[in-house]
Amino acid sequence: MAGFFKKIFSFGKKEVVEERVDETAPLPPIKWDQLDALKPAAEQVVPEFLKREELEPAPHPPVDGEGLHEVAGRGDSADASADHPHPQAALGTSPIEGEVKDAPQPSPVEEPAPEPAPTIPATPEPAIPAEPEPLPQPAPQEEPAPAPEPPAPEEIPLPPAAPEPAPEPQPQEVPAPAPAEPEIVPPRPEKQPEPAPIEVPAPPAEIPVETPAPIEVPPPAAPSAQPTLEAGAAPHPPAGTFSPYRDGEKEAASDATPSLANIEEEASTPTPPSPRTSRGEGKGEGQRERTQDLAPAAELAPATAAPQAPAAEIAPPIRQPAPIETQPVLAEIAPEPQPVPQPKPEPKPAPGKVTVAKKVEQKAEPVKAPEPAPRRSWFQRMRDGLARSSRELTGNIAGVFTRRKLDEDTLQDLEDVLIRADLGMETALRVTDALASSRYGKDVSDTEVRAIMAAEVEKVLTPVAMPLELDLSHKPHVILVVGVNGTGKTTTIGKLAAKLTDGGLSVMLAAGDTFRAAAIEQLKIWGERTKSPVIASKLGADAAGLAYDAFERAKEAGSDVLIIDTAGRLQNKTELMAELEKIVRVLGKLDPEAPHTVLQTVDATTGQNALNQVEIFRNIAGVNGLVMTKLDGTARGGILVAIAAKHKLPVYFIGVGEQVDDLEPFSASEFARAIAGVA
Numbered sequence: 001m002a003g004f005f006k007k008i009f010s011f012g013k014k015e016v017v018e019e020r021v022d023e024t025a026p027l028p029p030i031k032w033d034q035l036d037a038l039k040p041a042a043e044q045v046v047p048e049f050l051k052r053e054e055l056e057p058a059p060h061p062p063v064d065g066e067g068l069h070e071v072a073g074r075g076d077s078a079d080a081s082a083d084h085p086h087p088q089a090a091l092g093t094s095p096i097e098g099e100v101k102d103a104p105q106p107s108p109v110e111e112p113a114p115e116p117a118p119t120i121p122a123t124p125e126p127a128i129p130a131e132p133e134p135l136p137q138p139a140p141q142e143e144p145a146p147a148p149e150p151p152a153p154e155e156i157p158l159p160p161a162a163p164e165p166a167p168e169p170q171p172q173e174v175p176a177p178a179p180a181e182p183e184i185v186p187p188r189p190e191k192q193p194e195p196a197p198i199e200v201p202a203p204p205a206e207i208p209v210e211t212p213a214p215i216e217v218p219p220p221a222a223p224s225a226q227p228t229l230e231a232g233a234a235p236h237p238p239a240g241t242f243s244p245y246r247d248g249e250k251e252a253a254s255d256a257t258p259s260l261a262n263i264e265e266e267a268s269t270p271t272p273p274s275p276r277t278s279r280g281e282g283k284g285e286g287q288r289e290r291t292q293d294l295a296p297a298a299e300l301a302p303a304t305a306a307p308q309a310p311a312a313e314i315a316p317p318i319r320q321p322a323p324i325e326t327q328p329v330l331a332e333i334a335p336e337p338q339p340v341p342q343p344k345p346e347p348k349p350a351p352g353k354v355t356v357a358k359k360v361e362q363k364a365e366p367v368k369a370p371e372p373a374p375r376r377s378w379f380q381r382m383r384d385g386l387a388r389s390s391r392e393l394t395g396n397i398a399g400v401f402t403r404r405k406l407d408e409d410t411l412q413d414l415e416d417v418l419i420r421a422d423l424g425m426e427t428a429l430r431v432t433d434a435l436a437s438s439r440y441g442k443d444v445s446d447t448e449v450r451a452i453m454a455a456e457v458e459k460v461l462t463p464v465a466m467p468l469e470l471d472l473s474h475k476p477h478v479i480l481v482v483g484v485n486g487t488g489k490t491t492t493i494g495k496l497a498a499k500l501t502d503g504g505l506s507v508m509l510a511a512g513d514t515f516r517a518a519a520i521e522q523l524k525i526w527g528e529r530t531k532s533p534v535i536a537s538k539l540g541a542d543a544a545g546l547a548y549d550a551f552e553r554a555k556e557a558g559s560d561v562l563i564i565d566t567a568g569r570l571q572n573k574t575e576l577m578a579e580l581e582k583i584v585r586v587l588g589k590l591d592p593e594a595p596h597t598v599l600q601t602v603d604a605t606t607g608q609n610a611l612n613q614v615e616i617f618r619n620i621a622g623v624n625g626l627v628m629t630k631l632d633g634t635a636r637g638g639i640l641v642a643i644a645a646k647h648k649l650p651v652y653f654i655g656v657g658e659q660v661d662d663l664e665p666f667s668a669s670e671f672a673r674a675i676a677g678v679a
């Protein structure tokens with residue numbers, strides 16, 4: 001075989017010499033298309049050359065002459081001496097011969113070369129230019145490129161010696177490209193025109209090679225993981241990780257996707273880098289390796305593991321460990337984020353605990369709210385409310401009767417104490433008279449004095465302590481609520497509506513306080529709380545007109561009770577008093593007896609002014625009942641006794657708080673005992 005290639009080599013020289021001698025004319029421009037067209041011809045011609053070489057070199061010159069001109073014209077004049085380059089270039093195709101030249105040298109070393117040689121020319125041509133970098137695909141596409149690079153092929157023959165040393169490393173390097181090439185195979189079938197007949201068998205062989213590759217992966221996986229570290233652990237693990245998936249993708253994607261091959265090459269690049277450098281040294285050899293790799297690849301995979309151990313083994317192990325490692329890595333990654341969120345919930349409980357503690361504290365307060373201690377009983381609440389009044393009164397009484405006999409001075413001192421307690425002159429005289437009639441000249445204790453006082457106050461209050469009676473024959477029973485502003489009219493209306501609705505009565509509310517927007521809104525709130533419809537109008541509207549409309553509405557609705565709120569006016573303002581009179585007058589048009597109840601709220605904290613308020617409202621609005629408000633926490637609860645004694649108006653309720661339940665029916669004995677500090 002060596003002789004065979006030598007003949008070819010010498011033949012090329014002869015052609016070059018002959019061609020140049022014959023043709024001195026300027027070289028025509030290069031026509032790449034023609035060159036491509038020549039490629040297949042060249043292949044066919046090649047065998048002819050071989051034959052003709054042995055027989056006659058003459059016939060070829062004319063044929064190759066054109067190719068030679070083109071090649072020479074490309075400008076390797078410096079290499080004009082290019083003895084062989086020309087024939088190589090003429091082939092076109094230069095790579096073909098270049099390989100041929102390269103082949104002969106390594107071929108002696110590698111005996112199998114002679115046979116693949118004919119096949120080689122087809123593949124190597126495109127491969128040579130492309131292989132140095134992108135071994136697989138670019139080569140065929142760049143076929144024209146190699147032609148313009150005749151100098152490369154020319155130089156190639158120069159380092160023929162290099163291929164000789166290269167051949168040995170090449171077989172080693174071969175394994176590395178081998179895995180990549182099988183992937184590259186798909187692109188080659190595209191180039192099939194040249195190597196098609198010969199390589200066609202190879203690709204199928206390679207295709208199975210790829211499939212076995214993943215199969216090989218599992219066995220060496222665990223052990224190979226370590227070797228991967230040696231060959232290029234860093235690059236491999238990632239490549240391996242992706243490789244398994246890519247293989248599957250490759251199978252699915254089929255040959256159409258050369259990119260996959262590139263991807264794998266990139267993944268495997270760590271190992272190939274060294275082989276590539278070696279390849280760059282000898283292109284012809286590199287080409288050969290391809291052809292050889294393609295065929296032997298299938299064989300190498302299983303059997304040639306030893307020679308290709310470094311590269312071939314690295315590739316598979318890399319793939320295997322990678323997928324395995326990747327999964328565990330993912331598994332590790334997954335748990336990592338889990339612990340991360342865990343700490344987050346931890347802080348949540350922390351603040352939760354804090355909040356809980358806070359909430360507990362806060363809730364503890366509302367729990368205290370059941371301080372319905374006031375709810376324990378209205379009397380207890382009233383007693384607590386009258387405590388101030390009681391303490392002051394009882395304290396003063398005790399100061400008067402401490403180890404003193406009852407005489408005129410003590411009786412006068414007691415009268416003064418009762419009057420300062422707002423009980424009124426009448427009530428004070430009643431108490432002193434009662435005490436003097438039974439205890440005059442005797443030692444009297446404060447307890448005895450308070451008991452007599454409680455009894456006398458009760459006597460005063462009993463006539464006025466009356467329950468509110470509603471004549472439901474009136475549909476509705478109209479309750480007009482009057483009183484000085486701030487005495488608790490609206491609040492009392494809400495409390496009363498709650499009692500009535502709780503008792504099963506239907507109640508309608510009328511917002512007659514058209515001078516204060518807050519009063520209207522406040523009444524609406526009470527209406528919502530008591531589920532009672534509220535009749536309201538715009539701010540500043542005529543209160544009498546509103547009362548009239550509300551009365552009609554209540555009649556139409558069949559309400560049991562209509563409660564009309566009014567504006568709080570100072571009794572000395574004629575206009576305001578006239579408005580109340582007008583309301584009463586208008587209501588009387590619908591029902592002469594309406595309003596059926598006129599309640600006046602009296603603020604217990606007002607003191608003696610409450611007597612005047614009742615006097616005025618009684619005369620203007622016909623007040624026929626009282627609600628003593630704010631008896632809780634006042635020291636002047638005695639005014640109720642004075643009002644009762646003077647006006648003898650019924651006291652239906654007393655307000656002992658701002659809550660809906662803080663409206664209690666008035667009890668003379670309880671109030672009297674509470675204010676006198678008698679248990």
Ligand SMILES: Nc1nc2c(ncn2[C@@H]2O[C@H](COP(=O)(O)OP(=O)(O)OP(=O)(O)O)[C@@H](O)[C@H]2O)c(=O)[nH]1
Nearest residue numbers: 485486487488489490491568629630655656657658
């Ligand atoms: N402590 C206590 N406060 C009360 C009582 N009744 C009413 N109040 C409060 O007294 C204030 C005045 O009550 P209102 O109902 O608005 O009095 P009003 O007469 O309607 O006032 P105007 O709408 O201005 O005429 C409010 O803050 C009520 O919560 C009570 O019996 N005890």
